[in-house]
Amino acid sequence: xxxxxxxxxxxxxxxxxxxxxxxxxxxxxxxxxxxxxxxxxxxxxxxxxxxxxxxxxxxxxxxxxxxxxxxxxxxxxxxxxxxxxxxxxxxxxxxxxxxxxxxxxxxxxxxxxxxxxxxxxxxxxxxxxxxxxxxxxxxxxxxxxxxxxxxxxxxxxxxxxxxxxxxxxxxxxxxxxxxxxxxxxxxxxxxxxxxxxxxxxxxxxxxxxxxxxxxxxxxxxxxxxxxxxxxxxxxxxxxxxxxxxxxxxxxxxxxxxxxxxxxxxxxxxxxxxxxxxxxxxxxxxxxxxxxxxxxxxxxxxxxxxxxxxxxxx
Amino acid sequence: xxxxxxxxxxxxxxxxxxxxxxxxxxxxxxxxxxxxxxxxxxxxxxxxxxxxxxxxxxxxxxxxxxxxxxxxxxxxxxxxxxxxxxxxxxxxxxxxxxxxxxxxxxxxxxxxxxxxxxxxxxxxxxxxxxxxxxxxxxxxxxxxxxxxxxxxxxxxxxxxxxxxxxxxxxxxxxxxxxxxxxxxxxxxxxxxxxxxxxxxxxxxxxxxxxxxxxxxxxxxxxxxxxxxxxxxxxxxxxxxxxxxxxxxxxxxxxxxxxxxxxxxxxxxxxxxxxxxxxxxxxxxxxxxxxxxxxxxxxxxxxxxxxxxxxxxxxxxxxxxxxxxxxxxxxxxxxxxxxxxxxxxxxxxxxxxxxxxxxxxxxxxxxxxxxxxxxxxxxxxxxxxxxxxxxxxxxxxxxxxxxxxxxxxxxxxxxxxxxxxxxxxxxxxxxxxxxxxxxxxxxxxxxxxxxxxxxxxxxxxxxxxxxxxxxxxxxxxxxxxxxxxxxxxxxxxxxxxxxxxxxxxxxxxxxxxxxxxxxxxx
Numbered sequence: 001x002x003x004x005x006x007x008x009x010x011x012x013x014x015x016x017x018x019x020x021x022x023x024x025x026x027x028x029x030x031x032x033x034x035x036x037x038x039x040x041x042x043x044x045x046x047x048x049x050x051x052x053x054x055x056x057x058x059x060x061x062x063x064x065x066x067x068x069x070x071x072x073x074x075x076x077x078x079x080x081x082x083x084x085x086x087x088x089x090x091x092x093x094x095x096x097x098x099x100x101x102x103x104x105x106x107x108x109x110x111x112x113x114x115x116x117x118x119x120x121x122x123x124x125x126x127x128x129x130x131x132x133x134x135x136x137x138x139x140x141x142x143x144x145x146x147x148x149x150x151x152x153x154x155x156x157x158x159x160x161x162x163x164x165x166x167x168x169x170x171x172x173x174x175x176x177x178x179x180x181x182x183x184x185x186x187x188x189x190x191x192x193x194x195x196x197x198x199x200x201x202x203x204x205x206x207x208x209x210x211x212x213x214x215x216x217x218x219x220x221x222x223x224x225x226x227x228x229x230x231x232x233x234x235x236x237x238x239x240x241x242x243x244x245x246x247x248x249x250x251x252x253x254x255x256x257x258x259x260x261x262x263x264x265x266x267x268x269x270x271x272x273x274x275x276x277x278x279x280x281x282x283x284x285x286x287x288x289x290x291x292x293x294x295x296x297x298x299x300x301x302x303x304x305x306x307x308x309x310x311x312x313x
Numbered sequence: 314x315x316x317x318x319x320x321x322x323x324x325x326x327x328x329x330x331x332x333x334x335x336x337x338x339x340x341x342x343x344x345x346x347x348x349x350x351x352x353x354x355x356x357x358x359x360x361x362x363x364x365x366x367x368x369x370x371x372x373x374x375x376x377x378x379x380x381x382x383x384x385x386x387x388x389x390x391x392x393x394x395x396x397x398x399x400x401x402x403x404x405x406x407x408x409x410x411x412x413x414x415x416x417x418x419x420x421x422x423x424x425x426x427x428x429x430x431x432x433x434x435x436x437x438x439x440x441x442x443x444x445x446x447x448x449x450x451x452x453x454x455x456x457x458x459x460x461x462x463x464x465x466x467x468x469x470x471x472x473x474x475x476x477x478x479x480x481x482x483x484x485x486x487x488x489x490x491x492x493x494x495x496x497x498x499x500x501x502x503x504x505x506x507x508x509x510x511x512x513x514x515x516x517x518x519x520x521x522x523x524x525x526x527x528x529x530x531x532x533x534x535x536x537x538x539x540x541x542x543x544x545x546x547x548x549x550x551x552x553x554x555x556x557x558x559x560x561x562x563x564x565x566x567x568x569x570x571x572x573x574x575x576x577x578x579x580x581x582x583x584x585x586x587x588x589x590x591x592x593x594x595x596x597x598x599x600x601x602x603x604x605x606x607x608x609x610x611x612x613x614x615x616x617x618x619x620x621x622x623x624x625x626x627x628x629x630x631x632x633x634x635x636x637x638x639x640x641x642x643x644x645x646x647x648x649x650x651x652x653x654x655x656x657x658x659x660x661x662x663x664x665x666x667x668x669x670x671x672x673x674x675x676x677x678x679x680x681x682x683x684x685x686x687x688x689x690x691x692x693x694x695x696x697x698x699x700x701x702x703x704x705x706x707x708x709x710x711x712x713x714x715x716x717x718x719x720x721x722x723x724x725x726x727x728x729x730x731x732x733x734x735x736x737x738x739x740x741x742x743x744x745x746x747x748x749x750x751x752x753x754x755x756x757x758x759x760x761x762x763x764x765x766x767x768x769x770x771x772x773x774x775x776x777x778x779x780x781x782x783x784x785x786x787x788x789x790x791x792x793x794x795x796x797x798x799x800x801x802x803x804x805x806x807x808x809x810x811x812x813x814x815x816x817x818x819x820x821x822x823x824x825x826x827x828x829x830x831x832x833x834x
Contacts (some may be wrong), residue, residue: 084351
């Protein structure tokens with residue numbers, strides 16, 4: 001097991017290096033120049049050239065890449081071209097809102113989706129199953145921003161229960177933090193709840209047709225323990241995989257939700273950086289996301305061994 | 314028991330963020346955009362300029378009628394030949410870190426600023442030499458008299474000649490931004506609370522000494538009546554408006570025109586113009602490359618432009634949101650004139666295009682597709698030019714790509730361009746001397762690089778005379794010549810609107826949104 005973990009962690013290095021090189025190259029080829037954006041409308045070519053030089057953008061491509069990658073290896077992701085703040089500081093500022101939103105969204109999704117998926121599987125082909133599947137289709141189909149606007153209109157404007165926008169850090173208290181996150185998490189969890197409910201239902205239906213489930217029923221075991229203790233545990237691998245994918249996707253940022261509810265998360269950080277061509281920030285965030293993917297996949301693989309003892313590495 | 318109760322109460326208070334009332338007044342504002350760079354000299358955009366007005370001060374400033382008034386300056390004199398100007402700073406001026414503002418700070422700041430600003434460059438072209446007399450007195454010596462010295466030092470358009478501490482500027486290379494934000498303005502920037510792309514915080518500068526005169530425009534007493542100002546970057550306009558209605562926001566700057574009726578429906582919400590000048594929406598033509606390298610082709614494009622259709626596309630046809638002035642000068646300019654400006658004439662446009670020998674070279678329009686005004690305007694331009702006989706290609710991209718592509722002087726077949734649509738601030742379209750669009754000094758002109766010696770001579774003559782009648786005459790002649798060279802096609806003056814909650818009073822309407830003099834009930 002330890003060898004497996006070490007081997008997987010070592011494979012992270014070439015993956016991240018490759019991602020870094022590809023991202024750096026694509027940004028180099030993409031049109032747009034941060035110096036022109038900083039200088040503004042009135043700037044002369046000389047002023048733009050001076051800013052270009054001051055930012056070090058006049059250096060050859062490979063020199064810039066090597067310098068940046070050496071910095072990264074030393075734990076320094078560089079500075080934002082615009083704010084002049086370290087990229088690590090910018091990511092740290094945005095990580096808490098993203099993690100908080102991600103956690104609440106996943107908790108909501110799991111709490112709603114798994115019992116609903118189990119119920120749909122248990123009542124396969126009946127009205128409850130059809131109702132759950134119809135809701136899942138709706139969850140997939142209605143865009144997040146529509147749900148977001150509706151929730152804000154009902155619960156913020158009409159009922160005045162929650163703030164419309166913004167993020168309050170946990171250090172200011174759990175209550176205000178949650179108040180800011182409930183609506184965006186509800187909006188965002190729609191699609192994950194739908195995905196997870198469908199996955200739970202499909203995996204469980206397959207498990208419920210196994211011989212050992214028939215045996216359990218034959219020996220007179222009640223339906224609830226059969227569903228939750230025997231079937232769900234054996235159907236858990238695809239469900240855990242989907243939860244893992246959800247974590248990775250949400251870490252990359254829920255741009256639309258963050259925009260609708262003005263949450264300063266990782267998603268908005270990278271979109272703003274792309275629009276301004278803030279290369280160090282784009283590179284830093286993409287590195288973080290790719291690293292998260294690798295680690296989350298590793299975590300899921302390790303989790304498989306606990307869920308299913310037959311899985312060995 | 315009592316101890317346990319207090320402990321529980323404290324835990325609940327921490328959990329739900331209940332803290333004792335601080336008794337501070339906080340003004341929450343959604344600015345028109347995010348501040349990209351915290352240096353209003355390096356970044357010449359209006360948001361950086363607005364940031365600058367919060368924390369820095371200027372020697373002179375414009376009042377609500379755009380008249381130049383002293384700000385940091387207590388008094389000034391001019392020599393009889395108009396070449397030597399002597400300025401004295403007000404007593405007791407200090408930066409927010411407690412250091413006094415000295416003549417050296419002023420001289421170093423203005424030297425740095427004049428290297429990048431068009432008016433500053435003209436001041437330098439008149440041989441500007443700055444010299445310190447004492448800590449509060451300094452002189453400006455010119456090689457020849459120039460009638461725009463005070464207008465230059467009090468200009469409200471970006472980049473503004475703000476005064477920064479000399480110690481922060483002396484070792485900066487050209488193009489390098491200032492490392493700290495220390496000013497002598499009415500507010501202090503809280504860098505430790507800054508979340509780029511999300512929030513900027515300013516607090517009242519306790520060391521600031523407002524002038525005795527009442528606030529007017531950007532001049533007069535800049536009294537901070539709130540303890541704290543928060544600029545909240547809310548990317549979604551509907552969310553910002555909801556936050557305003559709910560009281561999470563006090564002022565929403567630059568609301569889109571389609572949301573104005575929605576804003577007005579909010580209880581007590583006031584919608585008003587941010588300023589009286591507006592932005593000059595225009596079609597910028599590339600005079601360097603075919604097909605617009607031919608004056609007749611540019612004239613044909615001007616005649617083919619029906620501005621009323623642009624008003625419909627960009628301002629819902631509502632003349633309270635935008636005004637059409639048939640002039641190269643912005644409507645509120647003292648030099649605005651319709652002299653010689655032609656009306657829409659499609660037949661004549663077609664005839665001119667035929668006479669020009671137009672060979673079908675495609676007109677490439679750089680369309681900033683994410684912009685709610687530029688995108689529809691690009692589509693109108695495409696349709697109108699096609700109707701006149703042009704071949705047109707609209708290339709959709711984001712604004713950052715437009716900003717980059719428009720610097721290209723290559724032909725359209727090699728990544729160049731023919732047209733981009735933009736709305737520079739009206740302040741840069743007011744006077745011939747610093748007119749962004751009319752500048753026709755070839756390589757040094759704005760993108761499109763129009764080249765016309767006659768316009769340049771008249772612009773210089775405008776700066777060299779103090780006679781108002783002569784200035785007016787020159788401004789008119791410049792327009793008549795520009796109608797032959799057509800460096801760009803003026804479309805309309807679009808106004809920016811703000812929505813304000815009823816608790817807010819004292820908002821001024823200078824060319825830049827400012828938050829001194831603003832009180833919150």
